[in-house]
Amino acid sequence: MARAKQTDRAEARRRYRQTTAQTPGDDDTELDFGERRPDATSAKPAQAKRNEPQQTGRPGFMGAFRQSYRPPHVREDLLALPSLVRTRGFLAAIALVIVGAGVVLVFPNYTGSRFAWELLVWPGSALAPQLLAGFFAPRASYLLGLLVGIVQGIVFTIFLTQFADRLGTTLPPDQMTSLLSVSFLTGPISGALFAAAAAWYRRFLALSSPARAGAGKGGARRSSSR
Known part of the structure; x- marks a missing residue:
């Protein structure tokens, strides 16, 4: 008899809820054992998430300026150097x-050859090779710029000792020491700094360029859809 009365009361409560058609948030009636009240707020987080402003993939100028810097990891860079x-x-x-x-060597004492010497070989001032090495370096651009500076110093020393007449000027012996210090000290250091600056500039362009940022977002969407 007790179970029959409980069943009748449960049926009466369900019929009452159906007739009043109350919302789940306003339904204060008692629930049966095992029943769950519908959560009216379950759809709110998803709706709020849709209403949030979408962040663009292109950072601002200062954000791109800061994100373009990569701290050197000397041990890992040395391992990757080969x-x-x-x-x-x-x-x-x-x-x-x-x-x-x-x-x-082939065209000495010409204006074009002197320009090529100062642009490509002269340690400390010839920074075009470091620009190329640093801009396209996958990592450790400073090490590659340092090595390019050392190669420039070796070539410069060979010309000073073997082919000085090709340079068009006779260097006094007392300047050889200072020139050699420039070749193997100032030149490699400036080359490392310039190559690192070129690598930073490449990353800055990739972050601040709208076309590249859009291409990066499109590639990310394509990769996520696979």
């Missing part, structure tokens, strides 16, 4: 140094 010296950017930079020296 593969980095085989990259196209570094090999092209070394080729530029050799081409500049070859132009001076």
